[in-house]
Amino acid sequence: MSEQREIQSQVDAALARLTQLYPKLIDLSLGRMLRVLGDLGNPHERLPPVIHVAGTNGKGSTVAIMRAVLEAAGYRVHVYTSPHLVRFAERIRLVGETIDEALLLALLEHVEAANAGKPITFFEVTTAVAFMAFERIPADVVLLETGLGGRYDATNVIATPAVTALSSISMDHMQYLGDTLAKIAGEKAAIMKPGVTCVSVAQPPEAAEVIAHAALDIGAPLRVQNDTWSVAADGAGLLFKGQHNTWKTALPALPGRHQIGNAGLALAALDQSPFAIPAFALRSGMRNVSWPARAQKLRRGPLVTALPGGWELWLDGGHNAGGGQAVADMVADLWSDAPVHLVCGMLATKVADDYLRPIAPRATSITCVPIASSEAALPPTELAEAAKRVGFKDVSTADDPAAAIRAIAASGSGRARVLICGSLYLAGEVLRDNS
Numbered sequence: 001m002s003e004q005r006e007i008q009s010q011v012d013a014a015l016a017r018l019t020q021l022y023p024k025l026i027d028l029s030l031g032r033m034l035r036v037l038g039d040l041g042n043p044h045e046r047l048p049p050v051i052h053v054a055g056t057n058g059k060g061s062t063v064a065i066m067r068a069v070l071e072a073a074g075y076r077v078h079v080y081t082s083p084h085l086v087r088f089a090e091r092i093r094l095v096g097e098t099i100d101e102a103l104l105l106a107l108l109e110h111v112e113a114a115n116a117g118k119p120i121t122f123f124e125v126t127t128a129v130a131f132m133a134f135e136r137i138p139a140d141v142v143l144l145e146t147g148l149g150g151r152y153d154a155t156n157v158i159a160t161p162a163v164t165a166l167s168s169i170s171m172d173h174m175q176y177l178g179d180t181l182a183k184i185a186g187e188k189a190a191i192m193k194p195g196v197t198c199v200s201v202a203q204p205p206e207a208a209e210v211i212a213h214a215a216l217d218i219g220a221p222l223r224v225q226n227d228t229w230s231v232a233a234d235g236a237g238l239l240f241k242g243q244h245n246t247w248k249t250a251l252p253a254l255p256g257r258h259q260i261g262n263a264g265l266a267l268a269a270l271d272q273s274p275f276a277i278p279a280f281a282l283r284s285g286m287r288n289v290s291w292p293a294r295a296q297k298l299r300r301g302p303l304v305t306a307l308p309g310g311w312e313l314w315l316d317g318g319h320n321a322g323g324g325q326a327v328a329d330m331v332a333d334l335w336s337d338a339p340v341h342l343v344c345g346m347l348a349t350k351v352a353d354d355y356l357r358p359i360a361p362r363a364t365s366i367t368c369v370p371i372a373s374s375e376a377a378l379p380p381t382e383l384a385e386a387a388k389r390v391g392f393k394d395v396s397t398a399d400d401p402a403a404a405i406r407a408i409a410a411s412g413s414g415r416a417r418v419l420i421c422g423s424l425y426l427a428g429e430v431l432r433d434n435s
Contacts, residue, residue: 007101008087014108015088015122023119028152033124037157039114040128043135048078050142050158051269054150054188055167057322058201058262061254061291062167063143065266069285071096073277076139080130080155082123082147085293085317085428086435092130094137107132123147127154141275151190164191164220165269166200167262169207170322181206189214197221199229199268201261223268231264238286240264242271249282255295257333258326293317293427295330301434306405312417313405315431317424319346321354327421328358338415339364343404344387345371345426348378352386355422360387364416365394367404374425383422401430 023032037044051066053059060081070077079093092099107129115125127147134142144161146153169185185207192198192215200211202225215222223229229242233251238260240247245267252263263286270277298304298313307313318326331340340363346352356366368384371377380397387395398404401420408418420430 004101007105011088011101011105011108014105014112018108018112018115018120018125019122021115021117021120021125022122030152030154030157032118032120033127033154033157035118036111036115036120036124036128037131040111040132043128043131044157045159046135047131047142047158048134048139049162049274050144051163051165051273052144052146052155052158052161052191053165053167053269054146054153054191055165055201056170056184056188056320057318057326058167058258058265059145061259061262061294062165062266062269063145064254064291065252065263065285065289066143066270067093068289069266069270069277069281070141070143070275072284072288073275073281075141075275078134078137078139078142080127080134080142081145082126083424085424086432088126091126092133094133095139099133103133104129121154124154141273146188146191149184149187149190151187153191156191158193160193161196162274163269163272164193164196164198165265166191166198166203166211167265168201168258168322169203170320182210185210186214192218192220192222194219195221197223197272199223199265199272201225201265223272225261225264225268229264229268229271231260231267233260238263240267240271242268245271245277247277247279247282249279250286252286253289254291255334256326256330258329292431293424298430298434303402303405303430303434306402307409307418308412310415311409311412314417314419315427316419316421317427318421319350319355319423321351321358324355325358327419328362331359331362335417338417339412340417340419341408341412342366343369343398343401343408343418343420344383344422345369345380345401346378346383346422347371347374347376347425348382349376350378350423352378352383352422353390356387356392357390360391363392365396365408366392367408368395368397369399369401369404369426371423371426371429372400373429374423377423377425401426402433
């Protein structure tokens with residue numbers, strides 16, 4: 001264990017050094033990424049078939065569902081997602097396992113040497129590391145999630161992916177992607193490639209129009225929910241009808257009505273892919289899919305034991321208007337039998353009012369907490385003011401999630417649920433401290 005900790009410490013040190021190379025003036029381009037990949041021998045040109053996913057909400061869940069189904073079918077799957085929750089290695093999965101820390105360290109040091117101190121972003125470095133790992137270890141497919149946007153995202157260097165996919169698009173990262181849904185959709189749609197089929201969930205009209213024009217301009221066949229494919233759920237399971245396949249399967253193990261759309265997008269991408277998916281793999285994948293900090297029930301640990309018997313503790317990392325609506329829907333659909341108390345922390349770069357507004361009518365209380373791991377955290381007092389603005393009545397602050405849970409438990413009676421929410425950074429802290 002001491003050797004493993006030492007390697008993890010060296011990984012952290014390498015990441016910290018590379019963070020110092022962040023360019024002072026960000027130019028939105030792929031120039032730095034293409035330069036460093038060229039210096040590394042262009043590993044991104046020698047990957048297995050790639051399914052590339054962009055969007056605002058649901059990207060990670062869509063990738064998780066595809067991974068679960070493909071692995072159940074016996075395929076060797078590489079995965080790149082972001083951000084991580086506890087350890088950086090979570091971002092890179094190689095044939096079913098998170099990347100070995102020793103290999104991660106070796107690849108980080110190799111990229112650091114090749115970059116030779118030139119300006120580069122953290123995400124560009126780590127994406128280059130993922131591509132090098134994917135090139136070295138044989139696999140059948142790469143599931144590739146964009147980090148931010150699409151057009152200038154470091155992942156958008158794959159010339160001919162097998163399929164591209166667009167999850168739900170809403171307002172987020174406006175300082176980088178634009179201040180309208182149309183602008184944001186244009187940035188996301190830029191992962192489409194000539195002749196490569198793109199599948200998309202049903203989008204708001206403003207986004208749908210931009211996506212359709214972009215597909216036409218670049219020559220990408222576009223397959224949209226409720227046009228070329230559909231997904232529906234009932235008590236018996238999930239029914240997907242695609243261009244090539246009709247599949248009846250179990251509901252995804254991820255809770256919430258929004259996961260039905262994410263499951264449909266995952267199946268739509270697989271429907272357009274070169275991979276055969278047997279019925280048993282669909283059933284197994286849907287039942288066993290997991291995606292931490294996305295409506296995740298915590299079943300053990302000090303935060304759970306601090307609650308009265310019969311109470312439940314949940315964790316969700318959603319942080320924008322779409323994420324707030326997903327929480328509100330989950331409370332309405334699944335949690336109406338008991339009070340729901342929020343423990344919430346958010347970044348100052350997010351629009352707290354937009355996230356909290358749909359939840360306010362559904363939640364009993366909100367306790368606002370800091371996010372110790374981020375300098376960009378919104379102070380709890382400011383988050384509390386946002387909560388009051390959108391209609392929360394019982395609003396308080398606490399020094400950390402543990403203190404918040406103790407206070408909620410002391411004031412409550414009967415059955416109840418506590419949801420820790422508002423940020424993936426906060427979710428990571430909770431998973432680390434509650435382990």
